[in-house]
Amino acid sequence: MDNYKFILSGGGTGGHIYPAIAIANELKKRYPNAEFLFVGAKDRMEMEKVPEAGYKIEGLWITGLQRKLTLKNLMFPFKLISSLLRARKIVSQFKPNAVIGTGGFASGPLLKIASGRKVPCLLQEQNSYAGVTNKLLKDAVAKICVAYDGMEKFFPAHKIVKTGNPVREDLIALTGNKKEALSFFELQENKQTLVVLGGSLGARRINKLIEKKIGFFKEAGLQIIWQCGKLYFEEYKKYNSDTVKVMAFINKMNYAYASADVIISRAGAGSVSELSIVGKPVVFIPSPNVAEDHQTKNAMALVNNNAAILVKEKDLDADFDTVFSGLIASKEKQEEISKNIKNMALPNATKDIVDQIEILLKK
CATH class of the missing domain: 3.40.50.2000 (Glycogen Phosphorylase B;)
Incomplete structure (x- = not known):
């Protein structure tokens, strides 16, 4: 079977978006008939960069919590509920075979819903200090691909695979x-x-x-x-x-x-x-x-x-x-x-991450 369906979610900065696009490109090479959907945060750069790379994207109404008490923080519970409902609808309609999160606020609601539906989920953490969203998702996902040693302080050791970060081909x-x-x-x-x-x-x-x-x-x-x-x-x-x-x-x-x-x-x-x-x-x-x-x-x-x-x-x-x-x-x-x-270079990161996704597909 190669008509799999994949959802990739991540964004806010190029550091979250470009790895997701690199992973999608490698999956597309292996499964030419696969369907792809990206999920990002409305009004962030992924809404422009992902279509430029040739993929469809849906936006969630989500932002992170601000460190100071602001009006945006008061809106956060409403945005979170709205995003969870939207994510539930996306997962129900698209019916993905696997979901990949690369960090950023939008990946939180989406991977939470998908993992709750028993869809195999994989996280990719780019930094040596794990992001807030990825830390919150650590128990919900099956595998976590990292770029640095010592990530056991953030994630369960048995889920971690050191692959490195995807870079431009x-x-x-x-x-x-x-x-x-x-x-x-x-x-x-x-x-x-x-x-x-x-x-x-x-x-x-x-x-x-x-x-x-x-x-x-x-x-x-x-x-x-x-x-x-x-x-x-x-x-x-x-x-x-x-x-x-x-x-x-x-x-x-x-x-x-x-x-x-x-x-x-x-x-x-x-x-x-x-x-x-x-x-x-x-x-x-x-x-x-x-x-x-x-x-x-x-x-x-x-x-x-x-x-x-x-x-x-x-x-x-x-x-x-x-x-x-x-x-x-x-x-x-x-x-x-x-x-x-x-x-210290890990030039095969993208291939190694997709190998891990293939293992999840076969389970």
Whole structure:
């Protein structure tokens, strides 16, 4: 039988949406006649990104609880009841053979209802610190695919399978020719290249750091590919030059990675997984404005294995120059970090997750 029906639920951020799409694409390869339905939160980015990837999506009226007492919190019980009723209707009508949750508020009501109907459910947790929704669902699901060791503190050990996080297929087959990549960005072959990644929207603190350090990087003989994010492009495009390439968004990420000698990046789960596969030395500057400071915890999983460098935002002024100069000056250190970060990569994550879904289908 390959006319299975799958519901995938997750969203709110790209970190939850893109893994769900990658899993759906792999399932589609194995079961060309399968039917797919995504369930997300109304008004969040999944309502746009999932149809762009060619899949149908239904939206639930759900948001998370705010930390402060707000009107949104007063609405939460009504939204939760509405979402549970809507999820019940979706599961009854679609009749899925399996349900996959990748985190985010919408996956809560949907997996709760589906598991209550004895539909096999699988969770995929991207971070080293489990999200609230996934922690609440741990008893309801059959399997939990994780990307880090030590997740027994959040989930039942017998349900955990370490698979890694799904990443874009073009990265796994990263065959970027460095010469060709540098030529694409109109950069020189005889200089070291720094690639700066603040995410698609950008990261204000990283952008401010790069702006302040342009002279410092120049003195170190570096050229820069700087993804400042679409929110900040107008502010920073004035720094474009022969040695500094400022971009709102990098479409050819394989070229950016092939060009890089050193990378500065946030430490979202997807970025950490991608950069492990890329295998270049990375300085992580985690965002402190995320739940449970999980970006720092993601980065520390690599730092503890001498596979990356971490500088906290609050320490940038005091520590950045010393830490960065030490990395740029030492080819040995760069090679050591590259080797160690590559050893932490899990490039078969998507296939391994779908293998687990197949096991559930056969039970």
